[in-house]
Amino acid sequence: MSKKIIAPSLLASDFANLQREIEMVNQSDADWFHLDVMDGVFVPNISFGMPVIQAIAQHAKKPLDTHLMIVDPDRYIKTFGDLGVDHLTVHYEACPHLHRTLQAIKAEGMKAGVAINPHTSVKLLEDTIQDIDIVIVMSVNPGFGGQSFIDNTYQKVADLKQIIKRKNAKTLIEIDGGVNADNAKKLIDHGADVLVAGSFVFKSSNPTQTIKKLKEEIA
Numbered sequence: 001m002s003k004k005i006i007a008p009s010l011l012a013s014d015f016a017n018l019q020r021e022i023e024m025v026n027q028s029d030a031d032w033f034h035l036d037v038m039d040g041v042f043v044p045n046i047s048f049g050m051p052v053i054q055a056i057a058q059h060a061k062k063p064l065d066t067h068l069m070i071v072d073p074d075r076y077i078k079t080f081g082d083l084g085v086d087h088l089t090v091h092y093e094a095c096p097h098l099h100r101t102l103q104a105i106k107a108e109g110m111k112a113g114v115a116i117n118p119h120t121s122v123k124l125l126e127d128t129i130q131d132i133d134i135v136i137v138m139s140v141n142p143g144f145g146g147q148s149f150i151d152n153t154y155q156k157v158a159d160l161k162q163i164i165k166r167k168n169a170k171t172l173i174e175i176d177g178g179v180n181a182d183n184a185k186k187l188i189d190h191g192a193d194v195l196v197a198g199s200f201v202f203k204s205s206n207p208t209q210t211i212k213k214l215k216e217e218i219a
């Protein structure tokens with residue numbers, strides 16, 4: 001069985017002590033950093049952008065998994081590649097020419113991801129799945145941390161896993177939003193490979209231990 005991945009979302013971290021938070025993740029059992037870029041247009045919130053990611057990249061010792069919640073992501077693909085981002089995920093709902101966008105991300109040397117909102121069917125990815133390295137199944141409506149997990153995510157993950165198998169693709173399934181110790185194992189059992197956790201990690205009294213517990217839960 002392939003290794004299961006935990007990606008703490010820095011959106012829930014203490015921005016006033018960002019370097020300390022990055023070092024915590026570096027030293028922890030976490031596998032990736034998850035970075036949420038929000039533009040205030042695609043989602044009703046603005047988070048952080050290139051200068052902050054450039055600063056994070058100087059300290060992070062694990063892959064940067066970057067989730068663009070922005071309109072017209074094609075405009076910035078090269079910039080994120082130059083910043084040293086490892087995975088770049090765009091939203092299905094923001095890409096009229098998804099196949100072209102995926103090729104452009106790969107041409108910059110990054111893994112190409114597609115995120116789908118809770119209302120978007122996994123069936124819409126059937127024709128591009130072999131070109132997608134990572135699908136982020138949103139288990140909350142994107143834009144904010146700390147929301148409650150949407151229960152139909154389990155079925156979406158199972159359906160997506162079937163599509164990946166049928167098409168003989170190597171795509172990883174990543175879950176983002178409301179992930180905690182109560183739903184982590186069930187998500188893995190339904191076919192998830194990567195779990196993003198923001199509030200559950202950074203709002204806990206001991207984030208390092210919380211990451212360790214999550215890893216044990218899904219091992």
Ligand SMILES: O=C(CO)[C@@H](O)[C@H](O)COP(=O)(O)O
Nearest residue numbers: 142143145146177178198199
């Ligand atoms: O993309 C998003 C929110 O839009 C997520 O990455 C959140 O940052 C996850 O936070 P929690 O739900 O785990 O607090």
